[in-house]
Amino acid sequence: MNPFIFPEESNSLVKKHLSQKICKLLEQLNTDSGFTLEKAIHSGLKNPDSAIGIYAGDAQSYQTFSPVFDPVILEYHGGVENLKHKSDIRELDLPVLDPEEKYILSTRIRIARNLKGFSFPCHMTLSQRRELEKKIITALSCLKGNLKWNYYSFEHADKKELKRLETKNFWFQKGDRFQDAAGINSDFPKCRGVYLSFDKQLMVWVNEEDHLRIISLEKASDLSKVYNRLCQAILALSQTLDFAWDKTYGHLTSCPTNIGTSMRAGVHIQLEKLEQKKELLFQLIKAYNLQIRGTRGEKTKIENAVFDISNSQRLGISESRIIQNLHAGLLAIIKAEKSL
Numbered sequence: 001m002n003p004f005i006f007p008e009e010s011n012s013l014v015k016k017h018l019s020q021k022i023c024k025l026l027e028q029l030n031t032d033s034g035f036t037l038e039k040a041i042h043s044g045l046k047n048p049d050s051a052i053g054i055y056a057g058d059a060q061s062y063q064t065f066s067p068v069f070d071p072v073i074l075e076y077h078g079g080v081e082n083l084k085h086k087s088d089i090r091e092l093d094l095p096v097l098d099p100e101e102k103y104i105l106s107t108r109i110r111i112a113r114n115l116k117g118f119s120f121p122c123h124m125t126l127s128q129r130r131e132l133e134k135k136i137i138t139a140l141s142c143l144k145g146n147l148k149w150n151y152y153s154f155e156h157a158d159k160k161e162l163k164r165l166e167t168k169n170f171w172f173q174k175g176d177r178f179q180d181a182a183g184i185n186s187d188f189p190k191c192r193g194v195y196l197s198f199d200k201q202l203m204v205w206v207n208e209e210d211h212l213r214i215i216s217l218e219k220a221s222d223l224s225k226v227y228n229r230l231c232q233a234i235l236a237l238s239q240t241l242d243f244a245w246d247k248t249y250g251h252l253t254s255c256p257t258n259i260g261t262s263m264r265a266g267v268h269i270q271l272e273k274l275e276q277k278k279e280l281l282f283q284l285i286k287a288y289n290l291q292i293r294g295t296r297g298e299k300t301k302i303e304n305a306v307f308d309i310s311n312s313q314r315l316g317i318s319e320s321r322i323i324q325n326l327h328a329g330l331l332a333i334i335k336a337e338k339s340l
């Protein structure tokens with residue numbers, strides 16, 4: 001019998017794909033760092049509303065537990081047979097999307113990275129997190145020019161300064177109950193922190209869901225500019241940090257939804273007319289491989305007709321292609337909004 005009982009109402013991908021046969025095959029296995037199937041699926045077992053329900057505790061999890069990760073990945077990302085994921089991080093020059101600033105409030109692109117040789121955040125001891133934070137701070141201190149500034153440790157930075165960062169959204173909270181059940185919040189806020197560039201348009205979250213979340217953000221609609229800043233940061237960090245990578249799955253992340261480019265590029269866009277014509281909006285979203293999230297992030301509501309529209313593809317597509325598709329999709333959405 002399957003020793004793991006998922007909540008009856010759960011529709012998660014892990015519940016769907018973890019058959020008794022696969023469970024039997026995997027339940028006694030460990031990765032070299034001691035990660036197990038039980039730890040990987042703990043979040044899905046605890047949260048009936050999990051959509052995915054599984055996290056990787058290290059890079060090796062994707063191989064050791066491939067009989068369950070592979071079908072989850074296949075269903076979430078689409079076909080990966082014979083796939084060789086290729087990265088293409090290079091600067092682009094695309095026209096500004098909304099020069100009159102009528103619709104787009106802000107543009108944000110994030111990518112995730114985990115370091116080779118370290119367990120992933122749901123499976124780290126305090127001393128491993130500490131060692132990792134030290135290594136990342138050293139790498140961040142090499143950023144130059146506009147990307148240069150300061151690391152704010154959640155443990156050691158001045159409390160008033162941290163409050164100020166929090167009110168301006170330059171900060172991350174303890175993870176949600178899905179991440180909590182996975183173990184990602186252990187020892188929070190120890191060894192967590194945020195790096196901010198002088199102009200506050202580049203942010204790096206340290207020891208959140210992934211070792212690094214590199215975020216380029218601007219209250220404007222110049223997608224190329226936001227993307228190019230991210231390219232500069234990631235290329236500079238790659239000089240000193242060695243990232244977990246797989247030739248099929250690309251960049252390896254805690255949540256299998258993020259593997260591949262690990263990139264979510266999107267805008268906050270106010271669509272008062274299309275909000276009343278959702279079927280048209282959904283058609284456009286589908287046609288350009290985009291997704292909608294709530295105004296305050298994943299699993300939140302749309303407030304004031306402000307949609308978070310971003311790429312839905314991450315695997316088997318390059319970073320530059322994602323940006324080009326997003327650009328084309330947003331032009332079409334703005335055109336539709338204007339025409340209504």
Ligand code: ADP
Pocket residue numbers: 106107108110264266267268293294295296297298308
């Ligand atoms: P992630 O991007 O890491 O997948 P979320 O969907 O939770 O996770 O978003 C993280 C945060 O970034 C949320 O507070 C969300 O409101 C904010 N955010 C997302 N897109 C934008 C944007 N285009 N402009 C400003 N903030 C954004």
Ligand code: CIR
Pocket residue numbers: 012043049050051052053054178179255257298
């Ligand atoms: C879940 O399974 O619902 C959570 N672990 C979050 C999954 C991440 N994101 C997503 O579906 N896009």
